[in-house]
Amino acid sequence: MAFTSDETRAILRLTGPILATQLAQVGMGTVDTLMSGYVSTEDLAAVAIGSAIWTPVWLFLAGVMVALSPAIAKVASSEHPNASGRITQLLSSGMALGVIVGTVLAIITALAGYVMPSYIDDARTGLIARDYLYAIACAMPASGIFLAHRFHAEAVDQAHHVTRIMLLGLLINIPINAVFIYGWFGLPALGGVGCGIGSAIVVTLMTLALHWDSHRYRAEQSVRLARVAVLAQRSDIQSLARVGVPIGIAIFFEVSLFTAIALFLTDLGPVVVAGHQVALNVSSVTFMLPLSLGMALTVRVGHHLGRGHTDAARRCAWLGVRLNLALALINASVILLGREHIAALYSPDANVVAIGAALLLYAALFQIPDAIQIAAAGALRAYEDTVMVMVITFIAYWIAGLGTGWTLAYLLADPMGAAGFWSGLIAGLSTAAIALLLRLRQQSRKISNLAD
Numbered sequence: 001m002a003f004t005s006d007e008t009r010a011i012l013r014l015t016g017p018i019l020a021t022q023l024a025q026v027g028m029g030t031v032d033t034l035m036s037g038y039v040s041t042e043d044l045a046a047v048a049i050g051s052a053i054w055t056p057v058w059l060f061l062a063g064v065m066v067a068l069s070p071a072i073a074k075v076a077s078s079e080h081p082n083a084s085g086r087i088t089q090l091l092s093s094g095m096a097l098g099v100i101v102g103t104v105l106a107i108i109t110a111l112a113g114y115v116m117p118s119y120i121d122d123a124r125t126g127l128i129a130r131d132y133l134y135a136i137a138c139a140m141p142a143s144g145i146f147l148a149h150r151f152h153a154e155a156v157d158q159a160h161h162v163t164r165i166m167l168l169g170l171l172i173n174i175p176i177n178a179v180f181i182y183g184w185f186g187l188p189a190l191g192g193v194g195c196g197i198g199s200a201i202v203v204t205l206m207t208l209a210l211h212w213d214s215h216r217y218r219a220e221q222s223v224r225l226a227r228v229a230v231l232a233q234r235s236d237i238q239s240l241a242r243v244g245v246p247i248g249i250a251i252f253f254e255v256s257l258f259t260a261i262a263l264f265l266t267d268l269g270p271v272v273v274a275g276h277q278v279a280l281n282v283s284s285v286t287f288m289l290p291l292s293l294g295m296a297l298t299v300r301v302g303h304h305l306g307r308g309h310t311d312a313a314r315r316c317a318w319l320g321v322r323l324n325l326a327l328a329l330i331n332a333s334v335i336l337l338g339r340e341h342i343a344a345l346y347s348p349d350a351n352v353v354a355i356g357a358a359l360l361l362y363a364a365l366f367q368i369p370d371a372i373q374i375a376a377a378g379a380l381r382a383y384e385d386t387v388m389v390m391v392i393t394f395i396a397y398w399i400a401g402l403g404t405g406w407t408l409a410y411l412l413a414d415p416m417g418a419a420g421f422w423s424g425l426i427a428g429l430s431t432a433a434i435a436l437l438l439r440l441r442q443q444s445r446k447i448s449n450l451a452d
Helices: 002-037 040-064 068-077 083-119 125-137 139-155 159-181 192-217 226-229 234-268 272-305 309-342 350-382 387-411 418-451
Strands: none
Touching: 002 040, 002 192, 002 272, 002 309, 040 083, 040 125, 040 192, 040 234, 040 272, 040 350, 068 083, 068 125, 068 139, 068 234, 068 272, 068 350, 083 125, 083 139, 083 226, 083 234, 083 309, 125 192, 139 159, 139 192, 139 272, 139 387, 159 192, 159 309, 234 272, 234 350, 234 387, 234 418, 272 309, 272 418, 309 418, 350 387, 350 418, 387 418
16 A cells, blocks of 8 residues: 555656656647637648648657666666766757657658649648648657757656756747737748748757757756767667667557548538547647656666666556546546547637547547556556557557447448547457557566566
């Protein structure tokens, strides 16, 4: 009982600032959605489509970089003779990896933008989505550096430093967006494209701020940009990539399923796409709580493993699963009770509100299996068991989830449309939750038995 209560407090204490950081990140996307929705339905649809493309790309980058968190956590909690120097090497290697992967993803994002006008039937929506993605692509390399500093700070229990910078970024994102969206100070009114430009500027500013914060508050572990190439170790870059790339791919499999659904729905018109985006954005906001706990779980389990306390790591992992289930039930209740009022915040268009409110019913249900699977995956990241997680997520999302969704959406005698795809999401996430729980049980017992 003492372990459970102490560990619960430790997990929640770490979850708090991570949650604030995640909410600020999602809040920027929410600001983009809200502000573009009051320009026109076409701008809202374009930002929705653009967000559905760059979000999984950015989350792939975050997944790769999250490998830095357990690596640093294990060094920080161990009796390494030169822990600070070793952390500096890991941070340098993480920053180098972030720039490399971020540059590749910037090119991919820009190419995705290039094909938007030929893919989207509505010409104006296609052009807005293209230019929005061009702007977002410019911030990808800086995002890699930002994420390296972020996971470093979280691994050494200084997540609140990241939170302060993220909240400041959220605040300045609103006026910077407005300058470009509405054409303040004599600039042209760019609508949805202005959201992309504003977000890219804010990400760059936050990267500079967090880099400065690292030098001021973690000086003995920090590294200057000019010395990254010198201090980065090829072996560390390869090791981080070996653990992180499967994490990134697993996250990409999940989130890109939402992207695929958004693209499939374009044939049904911008109103349906906009309604889908409302439900998706609300789900993303509420999901930040169990997601943040899953990220805190990676650090906590990593700390226990770094000290050689394998039994404590196993107990901590399962405690995290139970906590996430409780949080998911709260999220589901909030969505169910307030779905009509929530949907009305996103658009003055009654049709968009009606579709969004209907889809929020499904979004409430999938919170539960999604929270369970993200907790299990978070614990497995600390065990560096990432390849099997990648395989499980691919099968669960793209075979069970998309297969079920496509059948329900298009192949029934009375097709369900967007609701069919959301039903498929529930099926895919449930499959992932069951499989990852079984994998966590196997791996945690295996590591504990080897230690004995």
